[in-house]
Amino acid sequence: MTRRHLTFPCEGATLVGTLDREAASHSTGLLIVSGGNELRAGAWSGQAQQAARLAAEGYPVFRYDRRGVGDSEGENLSFRHSGPDIAAALTAFRAAAPHVSRIVAFGNCDAAAALMLNTPALTVDALVLANPWTIDGEEAPDAMPASAIRSRYLTKLANPREVWRLLTGGVNLAKLAKGLRSAASSAPAPVGMVEEMKSGLARFSGTATILLASRDRTAQMFSEVWDATDPRIQRIDSASHSFSDEAAREWLHARLIEVLRP
Template structure:
């Protein structure tokens, strides 16, 4: 069953969608959209996985943050979405009063927002996919470690080597990229804030990375590689597109809830 909700966030009204079957368990998922993406997700992916989770007895609330989709107000950007998260969490608990646990799941800058604000909310767990690590909404440059991996992959590809040997590569651009790849990753106040606030979160945390995704690679370049909370999938899809990747994501969410 899918129903639409409207709930307050300060002076504005947010709109959300609750997927829930008649028989549900004691835990739910608050699904947070990333970027300026509406709650259905890219190609309807969030709506699809919400329906699948609901069929497994797990209620899922998705919502549009302020200024996005059907919700009122001005978009505060992912850095300032604490009030939106709190409003959605309150709406979920009010609508499904039998809940004992709520796990929040976010991809990209939604994951970053949960890392920044999750410790301030009554959440019982976090699932963070491909967290965004840049303080702006657009990537201007990749961290050096991510660039090094990219260039190594290109050098292992015979087609890319042939392009280089036959003049198909812009050498000036290549030189700039190699110089950046040889440098050290700059310190990021955002990453430091994400790490500090995540350390304050009292519940379990799972970090999911699509190894071929550029955003995931940028995250790995500035995050401890040995973090035991990290789980990786070989997908290159930022939203874990493809049946195999979607099945893997679904199983990880089930594990987090149960």
């Protein structure tokens, strides 16, 4: 397996990407879009490890730093404005691996949201969307759905240390009361951006797979505003947002292989 670092343009800025591939590889490749402000290596180098493993199995993988992040130039305009970065990365991927005729795009968290928002303008064949982010930058950052809050408090109450903190005065009762009121609420999470995500995905002509770590708060927030019967959803009983534990890593790898396999 070879790992090649390269640069490519995006609206006047120079971006840096990494291509992992075998000398003889499949005609299907994976584009990894990073979430948040994380580097193309990913949290705990998870994306770099994922890329190396997939490349060793014959699937070229391209990942990159968007503008203003990591090694790339330019201003970081957040995931909301990263459509040009994704499009530029796709162009660079095809130029660096011209034998690739089918591309699957993978994103976790707001990278998944970015793919859904920009899907109509992107020339990819399939999407793998993990724990999609659903809160817009203009929406309340603390707008956690009641189901996620209930899950949080149930987890705390199952922890003897947290119960002891409550009994010994180590818990802010005013904050606790506010949390319990929110947990009892049935008010929906903000849906402005969610409707855009639904609209973008509805116009996508390829296949889409939605992966959720069922005990991850971001996944719970997504589930609160998405059709629970959507057949594209697959779940794993994990709290790891980045699929960091061994079982979650293996599950994610298997799901990616399912989509990449011709």
